[in-house]
Amino acid sequence: MCMMRAYNGVTDNFASATREFNTRKFHWTDAKSKKPTRPEDPHQYLSGFGNELESEFIAGALPIGQNSPQICPYGLYAEQLTGSSFAASRANMARSFLYRRRPAAVHTSLERIEGNTTFTASFLPSDDSLHVVPSQLSWRAFQIPDKSGPEVDFTQGIRTLGGSGHPNIREGIAYHIYAFNSSMKNKAFANIDGDFLICAQEGHLNITTEFGHMYLQPSELCVIQRGIRFNVAIVEEHSPNGARGYIIETWGTKWELPELGPLGGYGLANSRDFLHPTASIDTTSTGSWTIITKQVDKYYASYQDHSPFDVVAWHGTFVPYKYDLTKFAYQNSVAVDHTDPSINTVLTAKSRDPDAPLCDFLVFGPRWDVAENTFRPPYFHRNCASEFLAKIYGPTGGGRSEVFVPGGASYEAGHTPHGNADQRTMGAMHMELKPMRVGENSLTIMLESCRSLMFTNWAVKDSGVLAAEDIPLAAWDLVPDRFGKDEEAQKLLRARSCAM
Structure with a gap:
């Protein structure tokens, strides 16, 4: 049986770090604290x-x-x-x-x-x-009742x-x-x-x-x-x-x-x-x-x-x-390839299927990315798990769409094709791969589940913050068919066709 001790005391460094947190710049190791909680x-x-x-x-x-x-x-x-x-x-x-x-x-x-x-x-x-949604949803910040x-x-x-x-x-x-x-x-x-x-x-x-x-x-x-x-x-x-x-x-x-x-x-x-x-x-x-x-x-x-x-x-x-x-201790690739999101699991809740959890609770915060000779952002994917993301704090964007804001959420049903098709992400194909910080001044949680959700009337009709599902056509311009314009590839295709 463990009778743990309680903690007291807080340092000036911790108070300073908390002030930084209030401007969305915080990491627990900066706190230099003598107790396991924030000063409030x-x-x-x-x-x-x-x-x-x-x-x-x-x-x-x-x-x-x-x-x-x-x-x-x-x-x-x-x-x-x-x-x-x-x-x-x-x-x-x-x-x-x-x-x-x-x-x-x-x-x-x-x-x-x-x-x-x-x-x-x-x-x-x-x-x-209830409503089945086999694709994607986004909600702007959910409304807090006015104190007046x-x-x-x-x-x-x-x-x-x-x-x-x-x-x-x-x-x-x-x-x-x-x-x-x-x-x-x-x-x-x-x-x-x-x-x-x-x-x-x-x-x-x-x-x-x-x-x-x-x-x-x-x-x-x-x-x-x-x-x-x-x-x-x-x-x-x-x-x-x-x-x-x-x-x-x-x-x-x-x-x-x-x-x-x-x-x-x-x-x-x-x-x-x-x-x-x-x-x-x-x-x-x-x-x-x-x-x-x-x-x-x-x-x-x-x-x-x-x-x-x-x-x-x-x-x-x-x-x-x-x-x-x-306090989460991030693990990541230091060689090649983007790691699967499971490496960011905080807690897991098992289902009756030993190989498919009912829910994994994941976190994405400030961390280093140093992978070499590889496409660093998440690859395009169609996971069997459904994904629910919510931004706790940080800049707009980075989730389902540009309406992904703190206090809102986004959802992808299982096997829904998705990935970030924006200038920043697609530019990663040509960037100089130096060590870089990702997720700076932001924190996002994600729920991965073996279940696809059924949604309530409030979620899809009455919340007042559901964003449009339409994918901007400009996204297609950012992911063109480069293979079709590759001269060497087309030459090999023609040679293959003639040989058949």
């Missing part, structure tokens, strides 16, 4: 992906040598939370014991409430409200773009965006269908869970597993326009670190850079709390007269976590 983050964390962890807010609250004493320390109640079956293998066992003032069972009965009409969970082909208008919190600010499968059969995935302008007030949310991977694009979030706090800001992600209650608050100081980002919901699987193979023991997303909250009981809130439970695409509510975040201590393996994408 006020919380303490435990480190290590997949560890057995423990935390206590006051000394002695965590029972020693057993999970459920006849009487728990300080009169607390023991409560087990599981994320896997009781008979799962040790490697896949996900369970935690929480020691709290009141058990979660102390609440009113559940009642159906008005939900979020743009939240979708069923992506079965028989649903005629009605209050929209996290639970109401989720908009489903598309997905595949159904949570009831524990099989599939959904892609959502979130855009909201206010904090959840005396309200907790629990998704009992699957795990939420939340990636922030604009605005800072203070997320309270039953295990403690996590602070999330642009270019960071967090994973909140199935059934865990949480609250999302906007940090107003750093969120003048509200908050926006992306949610990947997975059913019947869990996020894991990809195997490193010949890379050895380190690289890509390192285990020690994943941070888990520490126990932190809520002693300040008053009044009634609403607990919203999402099942499929319906919302249900129960009520209680005390905070659901009353956990004084916990231990286990089923714990939320966060990760700073600027």
Whole structure:
């Protein structure tokens, strides 16, 4: 069992690096920090992906040598939370014991409430409200509700773009965006269908869970597993326009670190850079709390007269976590040829097919390109995987089209021919191949899935930011038929034809 230490302290160098980040020039190694988080983050964390962890807010609250004493320390109640079956293998066992003032069972009965009409969970082909898109889509920046208008919190600010499968059969995935302008007030949310991977694009979030706090800001992600209650608050100081980002919901699987193979023991997303909250009981809130439970695409509510975040201590393996994408250790070609995007995988979620993941979560940020005697940009391709890209920050362009902007997204269905046909990319055929920086001052995430998505009405009709699908004819002028004008090639063709 690993009891990790919490960290304190920040250096002037780190504060300076953060100022640079705010102008979109940042790399974690420039920070020279003595703590694993950026200076805005006020919380303490435990480190290590997949560890057995423990935390206590006051000394002695965590029972020693057993999970459920006849009487728990300080009169607390023991409560087990599981994320896997009781008979799962040790490697896949996900369970935690929480020691709290009141058990979660102390609440009113559940009642159906008005939900979020743009939240979708069923992506079965028989649903005629869904749309098959066998080609490409692009969205400009998704709109954040104006702060001068009605209050929209996290639970109401989720908009489903598309997905595949159904949570009831524990099989599939959904892609959502979130855009909201206010904090959840005396309200907790629990998704009992699957795990939420939340990636922030604009605005800072203070997320309270039953295990403690996590602070999330642009270019960071967090994973909140199935059934865990949480609250999302906007940090107003750093969120003048509200908050926006992306949610990947997975059913019947869990996020894991990809195997490193010949890379050895380190690289890509390192285990020690994943941070888990520490126990932190809520002693300040008053009044009634609403607990919203999402099942499929319906919302249900129960009520209680005390905070659901009353956990004084916990231990286990089923714990939320966060990760700073600027810590990713890129690997790349130093000889010839562009590497496949899988080399940029942060996390992977397996499917029932051992050779085709349900989803790979990838990141593209500032890095060096030094490949020699080769076409450095991504080659034209028709992958079996579907690709969903979202720009966290950086200049316009570089994705599906020139409308690819921070806060928007693009999508290519599996086997859709694509590649960047622009002056910059095609000019790479004739450029002098010196070492060069790519992805400077930008960060983009990509989701690769063995599934092709089915899209919602909101995604293809009602979002108000869907861009035209038409491919500019000028793109064809940038990729002409050079073979047809090559004299030697045509001479050889004529000779071959005469010989037949």
